Amino acid sequence: MAPFAYWDIAAPVAKRAGHYRYVYARRGQPLAVADTLMASLAIANDATLVSGNVKDFPMPELRLEKLPLD
Numbered sequence: 523m524a525p526f527a528y529w530d531i532a533a534p535v536a537k538r539a540g541h542y543r544y545v546y547a548r549r550g551q552p553l554a555v556a557d558t559l560m561a562s563l564a565i566a567n568d569a570t571l572v573s574g575n576v577k578d579f580p581m582p583e584l585r586l587e588k589l590p591l592d
Contacts, residue, residue, distance in 0.1 A: 557579060564585070572588075
């Protein structure tokens with residue numbers, strides 16, 4: 523795992539993740555804690571999140587790339 527970067531989940535990242543859970547749950551789209559944390563970390567680090575489950579990441583400010591699943 524050494525070649526991979528590690529990003530701490532700082533308080534602002536956790537707060538953003540909690541905000542996403544709150545907002546999207548009120549819209550009828552509950553999101554998993556892990557998904558909101560990954561999205562929040564990607565946004566905070568100006569990274570692109572790659573996932574096969576793009577429906578789990580509705581945040582418009584998130585750069586998201588769909589992983590092709592065969």
